[in-house]
Amino acid sequence: MELRAVTGDITKLQVDAIVNAANTSLLGGGGVDGAIHRAAGPELLAECRTLHGCPTGQAKATGGYCLPARYVIHTVGPVWHGGGHGEAELLADCYRNSMALALELGCRTAAFPAISTGVYRYPPDQAARIAVDTVRRFLEEHPEGPQVTFVCFDARTEDLYQAQLAEL
Ligand code: AR6
Numbered sequence: 752m753e754l755r756a757v758t759g760d761i762t763k764l765q766v767d768a769i770v771n772a773a774n775t776s777l778l779g780g781g782g783v784d785g786a787i788h789r790a791a792g793p794e795l796l797a798e799c800r801t802l803h804g805c806p807t808g809q810a811k812a813t814g815g816y817c818l819p820a821r822y823v824i825h826t827v828g829p830v831w832h833g834g835g836h837g838e839a840e841l842l843a844d845c846y847r848n849s850m851a852l853a854l855e856l857g858c859r860t861a862a863f864p865a866i867s868t869g870v871y872r873y874p875p876d877q878a879a880r881i882a883v884d885t886v887r888r889f890l891e892e893h894p895e896g897p898q899v900t901f902v903c904f905d906a907r908t909e910d911l912y913q914a915q916l917a918e919l
Pocket of ligand 1: 759760761762772773774779780781782783784785786828864865866867868869870871872873902903904908
């Protein structure tokens with residue numbers, strides 16, 4: 752199983768699919784969503800309009816257009832409301848459903864940002880544990896699934912992922 756964490760900009764990654772931390776409208780926003788739309792170009796928004804949104808925890812795919820990635824998998828993370836509103840289950844759903852979609856699309860490589868940990872305020876340490884545990888479990892059940900890179904925007908977040916990856 753191939754799992755790694757790096758610090759960098761997910762829009763630059765040469766992988767089959769990058770995952771976008773979108774909102775339910777799928778019509779763009781700030782953070783990593785804004786960066787992906789800027790780098791992909793206006794055709795991405797045009798395709799997103801045809802998808803009619805996406806519920807929290809689910810995932811939908813589009814082309815990558817001007818990105819090095821062939822596909823963008825748009826998923827919608829939960830907004831953090833203290834942890835008692837099903838946030839952990841919904842965040843795990845994002846990783847599981849995005850992995851299932853990547854596998855369905857025949858992706859050999861995929862990259863995830865730290866979903867929900869920006870504007871949506873999910874505690875980064877808890878989010879990193881869910882990300883690594885969920886992807887690891889998915890790949891145990893589907894060894895043919897894509898190799899995964901967790902792309903962190905800062906070194907502190909990468910440290911959280913490295914700590915999780917070091918745990919067996
Ligand atoms: N590459 C990798 N990671 C990034 C990049 C990048 N280019 N840019 C930001 N991050 P956020 P959310 C990190 O806020 O919390 C949008 O407006 C960032 O540092 O992008 O799921 C959507 O439209 C953080 O660690 O997503 C939604 O409305 C992580 O990506 C809402 O924000 C996620 O932060 C979604 O909020």
